[in-house]
Amino acid sequence: MTEIKPKKVKLTALCELCHSRKAVMKRPKNLQKLCKECFYKVFETEIHHTIVDAELFKSGDKVAIGASGGKDSTVLASVLKTLNERYNYGLELVLLSIDEGIKGYRDDSLATVKRNQVQYDMPLEIISYRDLYNWTMDEIVSCAGIRSSCTYCGVLRRQALDRGAAKLGINHVVTGHNADDMAETVLMNLLRGDTARLEKSCTILTQSAGSPIKRSKPFKYTYQKEIVLYAHYKKLDYFSTECTYAPEAFRGTARELLKSLEAIRPSCIMDIIYSGEHLVLAPKKKKTTTSYKKNRKNVATPEESEVNADGSVSLKRKTEFKDGNRCEKCGYLSSNRICKACMLLAGLEVDRAKISIDNNTAVDGAAKLTKTLEQLSF
Amino acid sequence: MSEGESNTPIKYLSEDTQTLCQRCKIEKAILISRKEHFCHNCFIRFIRGKQRKQMLDDRYKVRYGPAAEKFGTQKVLLALSGGVSSLVLLDVMSSLLQEQYKSHKGKQGFELVILNVDEFDLEALDRHVNDILPQLVSRYAPIEVDYKVLSLESYIIDQNMLQKVLLSKDFTALQSSIELDKEYTVTDILKLCPNKSSVEDLLTIMYDELILRTAYLEGCETIIYGHSMTRIANEIIALTVKGRGSNIYQAISDHTVHFRGKEFSILFPLRDVLYAEVVAYANLEDLKEFEVKSTVVKSKITKNLTIRDLTTNYFSQLDATGYASTASTVVKTGEKLGAPQVSHEMGSCQICGVYIYQDAKEWLRRITVNDAAPVETEEEKEYVELYKETFGNPEEADVTNSKPVNICYGCIVTLGGVKQDTGFVWPVKNKEEDGERPLSNIYSFNKQDILDEYILTDDEDEEGEVVDGQHI
Numbered sequence: 001m002t003e004i005k006p007k008k009v010k011l012t013a014l015c016e017l018c019h020s021r022k023a024v025m026k027r028p029k030n031l032q033k034l035c036k037e038c039f040y041k042v043f044e045t046e047i048h049h050t051i052v053d054a055e056l057f058k059s060g061d062k063v064a065i066g067a068s069g070g071k072d073s074t075v076l077a078s079v080l081k082t083l084n085e086r087y088n089y090g091l092e093l094v095l096l097s098i099d100e101g102i103k104g105y106r107d108d109s110l111a112t113v114k115r116n117q118v119q120y121d122m123p124l125e126i127i128s129y130r131d132l133y134n135w136t137m138d139e140i141v142s143c144a145g146i147r148s149s150c151t152y153c154g155v156l157r158r159q160a161l162d163r164g165a166a167k168l169g170i171n172h173v174v175t176g177h178n179a180d181d182m183a184e185t186v187l188m189n190l191l192r193g194d195t196a197r198l199e200k201s202c203t204i205l206t207q208s209a210g211s212p213i214k215r216s217k218p219f220k221y222t223y224q225k226e227i228v229l230y231a232h233y234k235k236l237d238y239f240s241t242e243c244t245y246a247p248e249a250f251r252g253t254a255r256e257l258l259k260s261l262e263a264i265r266p267s268c269i270m271d272i273i274y275s276g277e278h279l280v281l282a283p284k285k286k287k288t289t290t291s292y293k294k295n296r297k298n299v300a301t302p303e304e305s306e307v308n309a310d311g312s313v314s315l316k317r318k319t320e321f322k323d324g325n326r327c328e329k330c331g332y333l334s335s336n337r338i339c340k341a342c343m344l345l346a347g348l349e350v351d352r353a354k355i356s357i358d359n360n361t362a363v364d365g366a367a368k369l370t371k372t373l374e375q376l377s378f
Numbered sequence: 379m380s381e382g383e384s385n386t387p388i389k390y391l392s393e394d395t396q397t398l399c400q401r402c403k404i405e406k407a408i409l410i411s412r413k414e415h416f417c418h419n420c421f422i423r424f425i426r427g428k429q430r431k432q433m434l435d436d437r438y439k440v441r442y443g444p445a446a447e448k449f450g451t452q453k454v455l456l457a458l459s460g461g462v463s464s465l466v467l468l469d470v471m472s473s474l475l476q477e478q479y480k481s482h483k484g485k486q487g488f489e490l491v492i493l494n495v496d497e498f499d500l501e502a503l504d505r506h507v508n509d510i511l512p513q514l515v516s517r518y519a520p521i522e523v524d525y526k527v528l529s530l531e532s533y534i535i536d537q538n539m540l541q542k543v544l545l546s547k548d549f550t551a552l553q554s555s556i557e558l559d560k561e562y563t564v565t566d567i568l569k570l571c572p573n574k575s576s577v578e579d580l581l582t583i584m585y586d587e588l589i590l591r592t593a594y595l596e597g598c599e600t601i602i603y604g605h606s607m608t609r610i611a612n613e614i615i616a617l618t619v620k621g622r623g624s625n626i627y628q629a630i631s632d633h634t635v636h637f638r639g640k641e642f643s644i645l646f647p648l649r650d651v652l653y654a655e656v657v658a659y660a661n662l663e664d665l666k667e668f669e670v671k672s673t674v675v676k677s678k679i680t681k682n683l684t685i686r687d688l689t690t691n692y693f694s695q696l697d698a699t700g701y702a703s704t705a706s707t708v709v710k711t712g713e714k715l716g717a718p719q720v721s722h723e724m725g726s727c728q729i730c731g732v733y734i735y736q737d738a739k740e741w742l743r744r745i746t747v748n749d750a751a752p753v754e755t756e757e758e759k760e761y762v763e764l765y766k767e768t769f770g771n772p773e774e775a776d777v778t779n780s781k782p783v784n785i786c787y788g789c790i791v792t793l794g795g796v797k798q799d800t801g802f803v804w805p806v807k808n809k810e811e812d813g814e815r816p817l818s819n820i821y822s823f824n825k826q827d828i829l830d831e832y833i834l835t836d837d838e839d840e841e842g843e844v845v846d847g848q849h850i
Contacts (some may be wrong), residue, residue: 009761011768018750019765020758023463030746030794037751049744190618194706195714221745250701257692260621260680264688267577267791268619274787275623278735281715282627 017042028225031266036233043230047218048083056216057172059090064170066161067116067124069109074238075227076219080174081120095120095166097249099128100153101136102243103364109239119237127164129141129156133345138364141245144350149245152348155340159332162213164226170213177217180224180258180317183269185275187254195281202276211333244370266378267367317319387411387702414741418662425659428649429470430633437600438474438481452488455598457589458525460494460507460670462660464604467515467648468492469663471602472518478715478850479521486602492525493592494654495585499565500530501672510668528592530564533584537561539805543729543783545793547748549739551729552780553806562803570802575684579792580622580804583730590637608653608693610646611708618691622788624735627715650741652705654697725788728807738787 012237013033015023021035028041034042065080067073077095097113100106110126113166119126130136133156140152165173169306183204189198200206205216231238261268326332327339334340386674388409391397397415399407401424405417416424424576437449456471458464460473471490478487494507509526516525534540540562541553564584571577605613610630619625632645648656668832677683683691696704753759781841783806785793796802 011761011765013767014761015750017748018753018758020750020753035751039752041749042747045747046568046745049747053744096789186618187615190615190708190711191704193711195711196713253692253696253699253701257688259684260688261685264681264683265573265619265685265791266684267794269790270742271621271787272618273743274621275582275618275626275736278624278718279618279626280716281714281716333689354591 006274011172016257023153025166025229028229028266029221029270033296034073039226039233043222043226044079044082044086047079047222048087050204051083051089051218054216056174056205056218057089057091060092061089061090061172062092062094062126062168062170064094064096064161064168064173065111065122066173066175068176068337069097069112069116069239070176071227071231071236071238071240072178072219072224074112074236075231075234076174076176077120078236079124079230080218081122095124095169096161096164096168096170097124097126098157098164099130100157101138102245103138104368106243108241108371112237117239117300123169125164127158127160127167130169131235132156132160132163133341135345135348137245138368140348143348143353146245147248149225150248152344153245155344159339159341161215162211162332166211167342172214172216174216174218176227178219178222178224178227178270179273181356182217182276184222184251184258185256185270186272186279187258188251190279191250191254198279199281203281208333210363221270221273289352295306385632385663387652387697390658390825391415399523400619404589408656411658422659422662425651425655426470426473428650429467429778430474432645432647432649433474437488439487440478441487442483442542447607452600453491453596453598454602455493455589455593455596456602457493457604458492458494458507459497459604460503460510461604462665463648463653463656464667465665465668466656466659467602467604468514468523469659469665470647472523475521476518484520486521490521490523491596491598492523493589494525494527495588496527496529499643500581502674504671504673507670510670514668522557526596528588530584530588531697533588534567534805536805539808540803541806541808542801543793543796543804544780544798544801545790545796549742549746549775549790551783551785551790551793552730553783554780556803567803570796572793572797574682575620575686576792576795577755578686579788587731590635590642593642594638594640596802599641600645602645602647604648604656605646606648606651606653606656607709608648608697608705610712611690611705612686612689612693613707615692618687619689620788621686621791622732622786624718625732625788626712627685628719630709630712630730641813649709652702654702695802701738701799718801726807727783727789728783728786729789729804732786734786738785738789741787742790790805 009022013022015021015035015038016032017034017038021037021264023033024036025034025039026032027034027039057063063080065073065077077093078089083089084093087302095113095117097110098112109229113124113126116122128136137153141149144152161173162173167310184199185197189201190193202220204218204220205214207214214263232238258272259271286361325333325334325336328337329342330339332339332341338346391408395407397407399405399420400415401420402417404418405810407415407417409416411421411424411824425617436445436452437452456464456468458468458555461703464734468490475486475488476492478485494511496507497503498506511525511527516524517630540556542556543551543553545551568580569576571580589601598726613630614626617623617629622629628644630645632649635644651659660669676687680688693705696702720735726733734796753762793802
């Protein structure tokens with residue numbers, strides 16, 4: 001049977017917002033049935049609200065988009081470009097990519113970013129671990145083992161993004177962290193008892209007195225699934241392989257829990273973020289100082305220091321955490337005397353092979369191997 | 379598996395183990411808990427010690443002289459579901475009373491009252507808690523333990539207080555009076571819930587208040603729950619997931635609640651005991667035979683579970699995979715929480731009674747936009763017209779007889795998905811009383827009203843005069 005006219009859409013199959021077009025999708029956030037146009041509209045408007053309410057940008061700002069080539073950062077670049085034009089933010093957008101040196105994974109995703117550069121007509125800057133730290137992730141993993149890969153990579157990337165932005169003369173980096181990431185972080189901070197991060201786990205804009213570089217997460221309230229749908233309908237060009245160095249096991253359990261929760265109550269990601277925004281530490285109870293301590297304070301002169309039982313001397317700790325401390329080694333922002341990246345790198349340096357074979361491919365990670373296997377043909 | 383290799387919190391030793399108990403160094407050890415070998419008696423003593431430490435207050439001790447006058451007769455209400463944890467708490471508390479009785483020539487520091495909210499039908503239990511109570515209580519002679527069984531139906535005091543509550547698209551909750559053509563039971567109310575997790579959430583609200591009311595009527599100044607450390611950790615995560623994070627600091631700490639002008643201490647004496655340890659205690663003290671269980675087998679399919687089911691499963695998985703310490707970490711973190719900042723006075727939630735810290739509907743509106751994209755083509759316009767003809771204009775919904783309900787985020791989430799035609803029915807708290815009473819309910823009743831509320835005797839039958847909510 002041939003149809004001349006397009007079939008009438010059933011009224012119940014219409015989009016729940018405009019009642020004028022056929023619904024093509026169920027919105028992951030609240031299961032509303034929507035048409036493509038209304039989905040774009042609500043998706044973009046919500047991000048616009050998030051940006052405006054948090055006053056993320058000022059007109060004339062130069063903003064670097066942390067671009068990995070994955071769905072989140074690709075959609076972020078696309079949406080920011082759209083919103084910048086629609087609402088006249090007056091932003092100058094730049095793509096900033098980090099090359100961690102994971103063969104078979106990052107080289108491909110960087111190719112995607114390079115295509116994005118053309119598609120969105122934005123400048124692109126690539127900073128590599130190799131140039132910055134003289135290590136690639138593949139080398140680090142072969143040296144330190146796969147279990148701690150995310151610890152190294154996370155610490156190093158954070159610094160790399162800052163340094164990349166500084167190089168470009170940019171003081172604001174936006175990242176594609178989405179609502180799922182936020183909710184997962186809230187749960188993880190509770191499960192790990194990370195009280196230092198608990199209150200800050202939901203802040204959209206992180207800024208430090210000592211660093212000129214701000215970071216923000218415009219996708220704070222944006223569902224991962226909606227990002228995927230948006231990329232799908234807009235036919236955005238992104239790289240969909242997950243990093244081959246899988247997350248640590250414990251985070252995996254939290255992620256699993258979150259997935260099941262979302263299945264029974266889609267709003268739970270927002271609910272967890274709402275809860276997270278209201279987690280506040282109670283004021284610390286003042287400890288009553290004993291007379292013994294008071295006396296000691298009076299006796300000790302600044303030049304004296306106590307020798308520990310094992311003969312060591314404790315390095316003097318600054319009395320309180322001061323925002324804007326600098327690492328003594330590299331000058332990067334750090335809450336301790338030596339920043340985390342320098343600590344990790346120093347640890348690695350000890351274990352580094354003194355001699356290596358030319359063109360050694362043994363350090364290449366699993367990603368490279370998978371890729372080679374994929375390309376085999378018989 | 380060799381000793382110590384197991385990651386589970388409790389490891390039972392086999393009969394032929396010759397290791398001695400590390401506490402008494404006399405008896406043979408029967409289990410390992412927290413890396414220590416225990417014999418039967420030392421383990422029981424260890425767990426009881428956890429409760430003793432939580433309730434060191436003078437008011438729970440045998441008092442003489444001025445202290446006796448100051449505190450008068452103290453009564454402690456124990457919320458007993460018939461599950462392992464509450465049975466263990468009863469055993470631990472009774473043992474304390476027995477010790478006091480022995481060493482003070484028949485004197486007790488406090489009187490113990492058991493309250494059971496009947497869940498026989500609701501949870502499809504394998505037996506009535508009422509049936510086990512006489513035998514259970516007789517275990518602790520010569521200590522006399524009073525017990526009450528309460529129907530959940532007694533939650534609705536007055537049919538006239540019931541209001542129809544609807545959540546609009548922009549997250550405003552509206553209440554309107556209902557035609558009292560029939561009487562609503564709690565079961566009816568729960569049937570109007572959009573999903574199982576909402577039922578679970580609302581039941582918690584009902585239980586908490588029923589327990590408070592009973593404490594008030596019975597003159598109990600202390601309420602104790604059998605929550606283990608694992609259960610409290612579970613509660614912290616569940617509250618977070620339900621969008622009730624701002625209330626964690628109160629809900630899980632030992633705290634006081636103001637209710638009808640009186641102050642009540644709410645304690646979790648087993649907060650330092652892992653669930654696995656509670657179970658071990660129950661096994662050793664032969665409490666398992668009293669355990670009341672649901673006959674419904676929990677579904678294996680995620681979709682059929684509730685939020686608390688999922689978080690419970692999560693913690694038991696962590697126990698099995700060697701992350702058992704997580705429960706303790708979560709509880710410690712929860713205990714460090716405090717009250718969030720309030721920008722301006724928002725009052726209390728008229729559904730659940732918690733203090734509101736932020737305008738939740740405004741927050742939601744910003745991140746859940748409901749604006750349509752422009753209607754452009756002729757065809758699209760036709761559809762809009764057709765839709766309006768058939769379903770009416772959604773923008774012109776009748777809200778004339780409705781007034782807004784002050785509602786917290788958690789309750790917005792719970793009511794989300796309630797059907798627009800049937801709506802949801804709840805005794806909305808409309809009478810504001812003097813402030814500073816988080817978690818409490820806010821009715822102002824005269825004494826007679828309160829006395830009319832419900833039965834509280836030992837031997838009345840289940841269905842009988844459970845509720846008397848007919849006063850005008």
